[in-house]
Amino acid sequence: MKDILLPVAHVFGLVMMVFAVTMLAPLVMAVWGLDPALWSFVISALATFMLGAVLWLATRRFRRELKTRDGLMLVALTWVALPAMAGIPLWHFLPINFTDAYFEAASGLTTTGGTVLSGLEYLPRSINLWRHLLSWLGGMGIIVLAVAVLPMLGVGGMQIYRAEMPGPMKDSKLTPRIGQTAKLLWAVYAGLTAACIVSLHLAGMNWFDSVCHGFSALALGGFSTYDASIGHFNSLPIELVLTVFQLLAALNFATHYLAWSQRGVWAYFRDAEAKAILGVLAASCIGISLFLYFKGSFADYPTALRHTTFNLVSIATDSGLHTEDYSRWPLFAPMWMMFLSCLVASSGSTGGGIKMIRTLVLAKQAHRELNQLVHPNMVRPLKVGGTVIANRVVFAVLAFVFLYFMSIVTLIFVQLASGLDFMTSLSSIIACINNAGPGLGLVGPGSNYGVLNDFQTWVCSAAMLLGRLEVFTILVLFTPTLWRK
Amino acid sequence: MKIIILGAGQVGRTAAYHLSREEANDVTVIDTNEEILRDLQDRLDIRTVSGNAASPRILEAAGIAATDILVALTNSDEVNMLACHIAWTLYRTPKKIARVRSAAFTEREKLFGENALAVDVWISPEQLVTEYVARLIRYPGALQVLDFADGRVRLVGIRALQGGPLVGQELRTLREHIPAADARVAAIYRAGKSVKPEGDTVIADGDEVFFLAARNHIRTVMKEMRREEKPVRRVVIAGGGNIGVRLAGELEDKNQVKLIERDGKRARKVSEQLKSTTVLHGDAADEELLLEENIDSADIFAALTNSEEANILSAMLAKRLGARKVMALINKPSYAELIESGAIDIAISPQTVTIGSLLAHVRRGDVVRVHSLRRGAAEALEVVVHGDADSSKVIGRRVEDIALPEGTTLGAVVRGEDVIIAHHDTTVQADDHLILFLTDRRHIEAVEKLFQGSASFL
Numbered sequence: 049m050k051d052i053l054l055p056v057a058h059v060f061g062l063v064m065m066v067f068a069v070t071m072l073a074p075l076v077m078a079v080w081g082l083d084p085a086l087w088s089f090v091i092s093a094l095a096t097f098m099l100g101a102v103l104w105l106a107t108r109r110f111r112r113e114l115k116t117r118d119g120l121m122l123v124a125l126t127w128v129a130l131p132a133m134a135g136i137p138l139w140h141f142l143p144i145n146f147t148d149a150y151f152e153a154a155s156g157l158t159t160t161g162g163t164v165l166s167g168l169e170y171l172p173r174s175i176n177l178w179r180h181l182l183s184w185l186g187g188m189g190i191i192v193l194a195v196a197v198l199p200m201l202g203v204g205g206m207q208i209y210r211a212e213m214p215g216p217m218k219d220s221k222l223t224p225r226i227g228q229t230a231k232l233l234w235a236v237y238a239g240l241t242a243a244c245i246v247s248l249h250l251a252g253m254n255w256f257d258s259v260c261h262g263f264s265a266l267a268l269g270g271f272s273t274y275d276a277s278i279g280h281f282n283s284l285p286i287e288l289v290l291t292v293f294q295l296l297a298a299l300n301f302a303t304h305y306l307a308w309s310q311r312g313v314w315a316y317f318r319d320a321e322a323k324a325i326l327g328v329l330a331a332s333c334i335g336i337s338l339f340l341y342f343k344g345s346f347a348d349y350p351t352a353l354r355h356t357t358f359n360l361v362s363i364a365t366d367s368g369l370h371t372e373d374y375s376r377w378p379l380f381a382p383m384w385m386m387f388l389s390c391l392v393a394s395s396g397s398t399g400g401g402i403k404m405i406r407t408l409v410l411a412k413q414a415h416r417e418l419n420q421l422v423h424p425n426m427v428r429p430l431k432v433g434g435t436v437i438a439n440r441v442v443f444a445v446l447a448f449v450f451l452y453f454m455s456i457v458t459l460i461f462v463q464l465a466s467g468l469d470f471m472t473s474l475s476s477i478i479a480c481i482n483n484a485g486p487g488l489g490l491v492g493p494g495s496n497y498g499v500l501n502d503f504q505t506w507v508c509s510a511a512m513l514l515g516r517l518e519v520f521t522i523l524v525l526f527t528p529t530l531w532r533k
Numbered sequence: 534m535k536i537i538i539l540g541a542g543q544v545g546r547t548a549a550y551h552l553s554r555e556e557a558n559d560v561t562v563i564d565t566n567e568e569i570l571r572d573l574q575d576r577l578d579i580r581t582v583s584g585n586a587a588s589p590r591i592l593e594a595a596g597i598a599a600t601d602i603l604v605a606l607t608n609s610d611e612v613n614m615l616a617c618h619i620a621w622t623l624y625r626t627p628k629k630i631a632r633v634r635s636a637a638f639t640e641r642e643k644l645f646g647e648n649a650l651a652v653d654v655w656i657s658p659e660q661l662v663t664e665y666v667a668r669l670i671r672y673p674g675a676l677q678v679l680d681f682a683d684g685r686v687r688l689v690g691i692r693a694l695q696g697g698p699l700v701g702q703e704l705r706t707l708r709e710h711i712p713a714a715d716a717r718v719a720a721i722y723r724a725g726k727s728v729k730p731e732g733d734t735v736i737a738d739g740d741e742v743f744f745l746a747a748r749n750h751i752r753t754v755m756k757e758m759r760r761e762e763k764p765v766r767r768v769v770i771a772g773g774g775n776i777g778v779r780l781a782g783e784l785e786d787k788n789q790v791k792l793i794e795r796d797g798k799r800a801r802k803v804s805e806q807l808k809s810t811t812v813l814h815g816d817a818a819d820e821e822l823l824l825e826e827n828i829d830s831a832d833i834f835a836a837l838t839n840s841e842e843a844n845i846l847s848a849m850l851a852k853r854l855g856a857r858k859v860m861a862l863i864n865k866p867s868y869a870e871l872i873e874s875g876a877i878d879i880a881i882s883p884q885t886v887t888i889g890s891l892l893a894h895v896r897r898g899d900v901v902r903v904h905s906l907r908r909g910a911a912e913a914l915e916v917v918v919h920g921d922a923d924s925s926k927v928i929g930r931r932v933e934d935i936a937l938p939e940g941t942t943l944g945a946v947v948r949g950e951d952v953i954i955a956h957h958d959t960t961v962q963a964d965d966h967l968i969l970f971l972t973d974r975r976h977i978e979a980v981e982k983l984f985q986g987s988a989s990f991l
Contacts, residue, residue, distance in 0.1 A: 116575065224535075224559035224580040438567075 052531065054110035056121045057103055063126055063194050064100025067133065068093050073181055074137070078174035085141045085172045092136040099133075117530055123191050123211040124525050127513055130190065131157055134182055141175060147502045154509045155497075156182030157190070158516035159398060161270020161368035161485030164498040164505070169274050173256060176273045180260040186516070187267025187398035188237045188301070189213065196230035211521045214395055214403055222302055236304050237398075241266040244293040251285035261369070265293040268398045270368025270485035277493070278358070279371040287358045290369060298325060298365035300396035320433025321394045321404045328404075329364060332388060333357045336381050343378050356381075364388035366400040368485020375492035382488055386475065389484040400483030400515050402452055408432050409445045451519045456481055459511050466504050476500070480508045481515035534895055535600045538562045539586035539616055540607030541569045543864055544632065544658055547884035548604060548891055551909055553579045555977070558895065561595045564607075587616045589623060597624050602894060605631040610638060614650050621651030628894060630654045634775065654894065658887040663779040665886050666860065669879060670784065670833055673762040673858065674755055676741065676879060679889075679904045681915045681968050682947040687748055688719065688904065688913050688970070693740045694759035705732040710757055714750035715954040719743045719944045719970035720911065727911075727940065727972040743906075743913075745944035745968055747952040765832040769793070769856070771817030771847050772838030773803040776862070780837065781810045791826055793817045795838075817847040820854065829855030836861045837881075841868060849876045866908045885909065896977075898985040901966065912971045915947075916984050921963060926983055933957040938979040940972040 071093035078086040114122065134157060135149035142149070148164040155162050156179050168176065185193065189212045209226055222229045245262035249255060260273050274280035278287060296304070299322050306315035316322045337349070337356035346352035355372050362369045363385040374382050391407040393399020412430050420426055429436045456477055463473035468490070475487030476497070486493040491500070497508060514522050524530055536552055538545050541564035553560040560579040563586045564570055570581035584591035586607050597603070603620045605613035610633050617629035633639050633655040645652045668678040677690035693700050698710055704718055721728040722741040728734060736742060736758070746754050755761070768784055770777045773794030781792050781803075790810040794800040797814050804812035815822045817836060828834065834851035836844035836859070844861040845868065852859045853876070860879040863869045869880040885905050892903035892912070899917040906913060922929030926936070932943055932955050946953040947966040953959060961967065967984075971977060 221580045224553075224561050224578075226578050228559070 051110075052117070052121070054107045055112050055114070056118050056125060058107040058111050059114065059118075059122055060125055060129070061100045061102070061104030061107065063122075063190070064103065064130075064133065065097055066194060067130060067190065068097035068100060070181065070185060071096065071137070071178075074174040074178040077177045078172065081173050083172035083174050085137065085174045088137040088141040089174060089178070091140060092133070095136060096133045120211050120521055120524055120530070123517065124521055126191060127157070127517055131509070134178075137178060138175065141172075145502070147505050148498070151497065151505045151509050152179065153182060154512050155485075156180075156269065156271060157186035158483050158512040159183050159187050159267045159269040159366070159400070160480055160483040160512045160515075161264070162479060162487070162491065162497045162508070163271065164496060164500075166275055166496060166498060168272065169280075171273075176260060177256075179271050180263040180269070180273075183267040183269030183271055184241065184263035187269065187297075188234055192230045193234060195227060196234050212517070214393075214397070214400075214518055222305055232305055233301050236301050236308065237266060240293065240296060240304070244289070247289045247293070248286060251289050252283055253281070253286060261290065262293075264369060265290050265367065266297045266398065268294060268297050268365055268367040268393070268400075268483070270362070270366075272369060277370045282371075284354065287354065287371060291358055291361050294361055294365050294367050294369075295326070295329070297367075298393045298397050298399045300394045301398075302396050303394075318433070319394075320408065320435075323433075324408060325392055325394055325404050328388070328392060329361060332364070332384065333360055336360055336384060340377060340381060345377055360385050360388070363484055363486075364392045366393055366482050366484040368479075370486065370493045373492065373494040375488045375494065386478055386484075386488070389482045390478065400481070402449060405432065406445045406449065409437055409442060410449060412437075413442055413446075448519065451523060452481075455511075455514055455519055459507055462507055463504060466501070466507070468500075468504060476504075476508055477511050480511035483512060483515050534602060535559045535596065536561070536602045536604060536895070537592070537595050537597060537600050539603070539605040539613065540564055540632075541566065541573055541581075542606065542608055544884060544887055545604075545606040546573060547888055548606060549573065549577055549579055551888050551892065551905065552895060553577050555895075557897075557978070561600075563591060563595050587612045587619060589619055592616070592620060592624075597626060600624070600626055602626075602628045602630065604891060605629070607632070610635050614638070614652055617652045618650050628653050630656065630891065630894060632656055632658065634659055654890075656887065656890050658883055659775040659779060661886050661890065662776050662862070662881065662883045663783060666776070666780055666835060666837075666881060667783050669860070669881075670765050670768065670788075670835075672751060672755065673765050673832070674759055677743075677906070678751075679913065681745075681902055681913075681945070682952070682966055685748060685950075686745055686945050686947060686952050686968055687751055688743060688745050688944070688968070689751055689755065690741060690743050690906070691755055691758050693736050693738065693742050695738045696760040697756070697758040699757040700736050700738055700759075702735065703732065704730060704734050704736065707754075707757065711753050714746065714753040716744045716746035716750060716754040717942070717944045717954045717956075719745055719913070719942045720972050722907075729940075730942070743970060745954065745970075747954075763832070767791075767827075767831045768833045768835065769823075769826065769828060769831045769851070771834070771836040771844070772862075773799050773812070774837065774839060777835075777837045778803050778806060780835070781807055785810045791831075793822070793826075818843065818850055820850065823851060823854055831856045832858065834859040838862070841865060845872055845877065852876050852878075869908070882908070897981045910972075910974060912974045912977065914969050914971070914980070916967050916969060916980075918961060918963060918965055918967060918984060925963075927961050927967075928963050930961055931957065932959045932961070935961070936983070937969075938971075938976040938983070940976060941980060942970045942972075944968045944970055 071089055075089040078089055131150050131154035134153035138152050139146055139149035152164055191212045222232055241262050244265050245258045248258035248261055257273055264271050303315050303319045307313055333356055337353040340346055341349050341352040359370050359374045366389050390401045393401050393403055395403045395405045416428055430442055459477045460473050472489035472491055475489055476491045479487035491497050536558055538549050541562050549560055549562050552558045562579055563582045567583045570583055574581045582595040597620055603626050605616045607613055613631040617631045620626040620629055629652055631652045634657050644650055672678050675689050675691050679688040718730040720743040721730050742758055744754055767789045770781055770792045773792055781790050784790050792810050793813045793815055794803055795816055800812050800814040828851055834856040836848040838844055841863045848859040848861040858878045860881055861877050863880045869882050872880055889904040893900050900914055902915040904913045918927050943955045945968040946955055
């Protein structure tokens with residue numbers, strides 16, 4: 049136990065120190081805006097840094113190169129422990145308890161975007177910036193960031209990267225060095241974020257809101273600085289900008305990099321996932337908007353299309369920004385959006401859920417199984433976008449989907465047992481595990497997660513972490529073999 | 534440097550390991566075996582691509598367009614040469630190194646060059662290992678003998694033993710002992726740890742000493758470290774593979790060579806190739822065969838088969854039966870460490886021998902030759918200095934004024950045909966070849982920087 053945990057704790061100390069540095073951003077914001085949350089950030093940054101430094105120094109005798117299982121532990125430990133650190137300023141400054149502070153921070157880091165806070169527009173700017181910054185950091189991954197900036201993570205880096213990056217096939221790197229790959233991904237991410245912020249400003253937001261919503265959109269986070277979310281602005285240009293950037297964020301960042309380095313859109317056409325995502329979303333938008341129009345939810349078709357497109361894209365890509373209380377739409381529409389949130393985002397994107405590539409693999413496998421019934425002697429490899437998928441990957445996908453499904457069912461039962469109604473239990477767990485944000489029922493877009501009791505909130509926090517780390521990384525902690533020598 | 538390695542066999546994997554642990558290198562490995570690649574990627578910070586190494590598409594996927602060095606190490610000569618040619622024809626890859634085993638190719642010099650096969654450097658691990666073993670046999674008592682400046686200077690590793698006149702003495706007395714010859718002790722390892730060689734360092738019994746000397750002085754210097762051993766007469770080689778046969782061919786003129794091969798057909802073929810070597814058909818680990826062939830009077834027993842386990846066992850057996858000195862070819866570094874402290878005198882690691890010839894091409898600055906030592910922990914280099922006293926940090930300076938990184942020794946200077954053993958007052962001139970010894974490979978970047986200052990505007 050000691051030999052396994054302490055070397056990991058050593059690196060984790062370092063990660064904490066890096067994380068403490070990110071607290072300087074809201075701190076500067078607080079100094080600049082002379083807002084009352086300043087001390088909360090000073091205390092939190094100092095506490096996090098000191099704790100990290102102490103941990104790092106105390107365990108330096110155990111320093112060694114990280115092995116595969118250390119990588120898993122580091123990622124799991126980071127994601128479970130950092131929300132506690134990130135929650136300190138919220139806990140200290142706002143009238144909420146630790147449970148809610150942890151939920152809020154975890155919701156940010158996992159890019160879920162569900163909130164327990166109301167009256168967002170009255171919060172100090174530093175607090176809002178911190179919430180959005182958490183989303184942004186968690187979007188591409190804190191550990192991937194650490195791999196990019198800390199060269200010492202070198203060899204162990206690949207294991208860590210695999211434990212944190214979403215998707216079933218993670219063996220291909222953009223560049224030979226993992227550190228470089230991490231840097232490139234972060235560069236693409238930062239570049240797109242900057243483009244989004246400028247576009248939002250041009251579309252009519254003030255700079256502060258542009259930055260916050262830019263962070264939200266690229267991380268597919270879903271936090272907003274207003275209780276009414278994007279509905280507050282009631283502006284078509286803003287919605288269009290956000291829709292486009294949320295779509296981009298739901299695609300594989302490696303594809304963005306390829307497209308950028310080849311100076312052309314060819315890379316997107318060769319990405320089977322991207323094509324499937326755009327196809328499914330386009331068909332859904334048209335279908336749902338027609339449905340809502342004929343059901344009479346909207347007076348005219350353009351309005352129906354406008355609101356359907358924004359909310360559907362946002363929920364399906366697991367972002368969670370919204371313009372309407374869509375839980376009041378006829379049930380078919382919000383349920384379909386929730387269904388899409390389980391599978392639309394691409395591997396290697398900042399979205400959640402089981403990812404489009406796994407959906408494609410499952411569909412093709414089902415198709416292969418059916419064909420096999422008709423032609424028992426048929427030999428056919430499983431291909432996605434012209435590439436043969438190894439059976440090993442297919443099995444991993446099957447195992448993943450099973451665990452994912454079982455996690456959802458188990459957690460829903462836990463919520464039901466705690467006394468929640470069916471719709472709230474179902475939607476809170478699905479929205480949390482997919483890192484989508486608002487659910488339906490009590491936790492719908494018109495309300496928030498503040499209505500849940502402490503136990504239910506913790507269950508939601510657990511669901512978010514499970515979803516962000518794609519189940520395996522968390523569940524592997526509970527396998528006895530990991531802890532044996 | 535952006536490097537592509539073709540083939541993840543023994544040599545390819547070792548090359549990937551050595552090259553990727555230097556921060557400055559980006560390594561991509563191509564092989565057809567996905568299992569090996571996955572395993573390799575888990576352990577090293579490299580990229581892997583699975584597929585046919587000679588296919589332009591696969592090379593493109595590995596990023597050949599921006600690659601500085603292509604190292605083709607698959608087990609097929611043809612694939613290696615073709616891959617290099619493709620890389621040059623389509624992408625003008627600056628440097629192409631191919632492993633070419635068959636002498637049928639390498640003896641035709643016209644085959645390689647501008648208007649022929651675009652292979653800049655060909656290496657034959659078997660040839661390198663054969664030469665290495667042959668040198669060890671020529672200098673009995675040496676653990677390692679490595680060539681610099683076309684063999685004019687040699688670096689010799691030797692275990693100092695009681696009975697050598699210098700053992701128990703300070704290093705500075707070396708000059709008084711042998712006024713006719715000059716040598717420079719580059720490194721001393723005592724119980725596995727490096728001891729800095731200075732004038733007042735005392736050489737102890739059992740030390741592993743590395744010294745540099747001109748070729749004709751080597752025997753004189755070796756005599757200082759341990760009692761001279763009788764020259765080798767009788768050699769027994771186990772294994773009639775590529776290395777065994779080459780070695781027998783090289784030694785058979787001057788020595789009495791016996792070669793044991795297990796496979797009857799192969800033994801027959803080998804006997805046709807060799808002239809005076811006695812080829813025996815049998816098992817090298819067969820006690821009776823060894824006794825019958827007078828193993829107890831053999832000066833050297835070299836186990837050079839494909840199987841390292843068989844090499845270890847037969848070498849241990851030969852040692853027990855009375856062979857004076859036994860060597861075994863061993864691939865796994867962990868095995869080599871295990872046995873060198875035991876019954877076997879010398880472990881020969883083919884990868885360590887081969888890797889040096891690759892490293893020379895990766896080093897920045899004009900590095901002519903690199904030898905990897907002590908399983909890659911130490912390194913010996915031959916560097917050419919260019920420029921003038923203003924542009925270079927070394928030219929026109931005395932050895933004592935050059936800011937060498939920690940653990941680095943400047944052992945010798947080769948100026949044209951002359952070999953000058955470096956002393957504190959030796960002055961470095963332009964176009965000198967310097968022989969350096971680094972006890973800690975991690976300082977290599979500092980050394981590169983020191984000598985690169987002049988190369989930057991070439």
